[in-house]
Amino acid sequence: xxxxxxxxxxTTYDYTEPVSLCQNLAHLAPRMASGQTCLETSLQITPQPAxxxxxxxxxGNPATFFAVQESHRRLTLKAEHTIDVxxxxxxxPVQTLPWDEVRDELRFDRSAEGLGAxxxxxxxRYIEARPEFLDYARPSFPAGRPILEAAxxxxxxxxxxxxxxPQSTTVATAITDVYSQRSGVCQDFAHFQxxxxxxxGLAARxxxxxxxxxxxxxxxxxxxxxxxxxxxxxYCPGTGWVDLDPTNDVVPGDGHILLAWGRDYDDVSPVKGxxxxxxxxxxxxxxxxxxxxxxxxxxxA
Numbered sequence: 001x002x003x004x005x006x007x008x009x010x011t012t013y014d015y016t017e018p019v020s021l022c023q024n025l026a027h028l029a030p031r032m033a034s035g036q037t038c039l040e041t042s043l044q045i046t047p048q049p050a051x052x053x054x055x056x057x058x059x060g061n062p063a064t065f066f067a068v069q070e071s072h073r074r075l076t077l078k079a080e081h082t083i084d085v086x087x088x089x090x091x092x093p094v095q096t097l098p099w100d101e102v103r104d105e106l107r108f109d110r111s112a113e114g115l116g117a118x119x120x121x122x123x124x125r126y127i128e129a130r131p132e133f134l135d136y137a138r139p140s141f142p143a144g145r146p147i148l149e150a151a152x153x154x155x156x157x158x159x160x161x162x163x164x165x166p167q168s169t170t171v172a173t174a175i176t177d178v179y180s181q182r183s184g185v186c187q188d189f190a191h192f193q194x195x196x197x198x199x200x201g202l203a204a205r206x207x208x209x210x211x212x213x214x215x216x217x218x219x220x221x222x223x224x225x226x227x228x229x230x231x232x233x234x235y236c237p238g239t240g241w242v243d244l245d246p247t248n249d250v251v252p253g254d255g256h257i258l259l260a261w262g263r264d265y266d267d268v269s270p271v272k273g274x275x276x277x278x279x280x281x282x283x284x285x286x287x288x289x290x291x292x293x294x295x296x297x298x299x300x301a
Contacts, residue, residue: 001087003254004039004292006080007210009228010285011271013075017279022068024273027208027260028079029062034240036258040082047072061260061268077271082292085254093149096236102147103201105237117203117235124263127175127191127206129199136179137196148242151197151234152251158193159249171265186230186247187265193246194232194264203235205261207243208268210289212255227287228270233261257289 009028030038041062045052049066057063068075106118123129140154161182168183175195178188190206197204211229231245231252243252260268270285 001254003085003087005083005085005210005212005257006290006292007083007257007287008290009079009081009210009270009287011077012284013281014284015073015075015275015278015281017277018071018073019068019075019275019278020071021276022075022273024066024271026064026066026077026271027057027061027268028064028077028270030081030083030209030257030259031061031261033258035086035088035254037084037086038081039084040080042080044076044078046074046076046078057260057262057267059260059262059267061262083257085257087254090251090253091148091236091239091242093152094146096146096148096239098144099141099147099150099200099202100143102235102237106201106203106235109237114237117237120203120205120235120263121198121201123198125266126264127195127198129195130176131199132176132179133192133195134199137200141200147202147234147236148239151202151242151244154193154196155244155246156249158189158246162189162192162246164247186245189246190230190232191264193244197232197234205233205235205241206264206268207231207233207258207261208265208270209259210257210287212257212289212291227285228259229256230265231256 028043029041032038043064045066047068047070050069051067053065055063106114106121137154140157141150163183164185165183166185168181169178169185169188175191178184178192194204194206208228208230231243233241233243236242243256245252262268
């Protein structure tokens with residue numbers, strides 16, 4: 001089964017004082033990956049950048065560097081995509097390898113796939129594998145339990161134990177504070193579950209993307225639509241990387257649209273950079289994901 005989506009993502013920065021120069025790196029173009037094909041993508045930036053370079057980052061994500069060199073009090077980025085998402089057969093969690101066997105193999109695996117996974121075993125800017133996170137994860141990971149079955153159980157526990165509260169955290173909130181207050185947003189829950197998995201010696205990566213604005217017929221509304229969303233992937237040898245969404249307690253399917261992946265939010269933040277001037281600023285982000293009618297051509301404008 002194939003679903004077509006059109007994504008519109010608008011980010012607006014307003015400044016109290018003129019900005020004379022800004023330099024930014026944007027992750028606003030969907031990457032190609034198994035289960036999804038980006039058919040069209042565009043990025044409009046106002047004011048017009050004097051410098052714009054499209055490139056691939058270290059993790060294989062499309063990235064755009066741009067510099068605006070004229071005075072401005074507002075910066076607007078409008079990204080639009082048409083994306084073909086394919087339904088893939090679900091993985092049977094019980095048939096995956098025991099988690100402790102995976103942990104032990106990752107220590108010595110020198111294959112290209114194993115070395116690629118090993119990059120996601122270690123601490124990163126926003127994620128530290130602390131002893132208390134290991135203690136939280138242990139009940140889901142008894143000896144010999146299949147890794148995906150255990151990881152899904154951990155996903156469900158986080159969903160049950162933590163409250164979704166957009167007012168409780170910011171990008172700068174430490175993961176230890178998220179854990180102690182048991183609240184946060186999708187970014188926080190993804191960071192926390194990754195920290196738990198890395199504390200166990202397992203490879204996990206951060207995923208950014210979008211959710212279908214409209215839930216499937218008969219399904220519960222999802223949390224995180226109308227904005228960028230975050231989830232995670234855990235490495236399961238023999239199966240590959242499997243996505244998990246603790247915010248909604250689901251294994252992502254064709255309603256999740258991949259944008260980029262990295263070690264944590266810092267690697268794939270939609271826009272980051274520096275400005276000269278500007279005074280105080282405010283940011284408004286609007287995302288809308290439309291499912292295209294089946295009869296509409298994939299490349300329709």
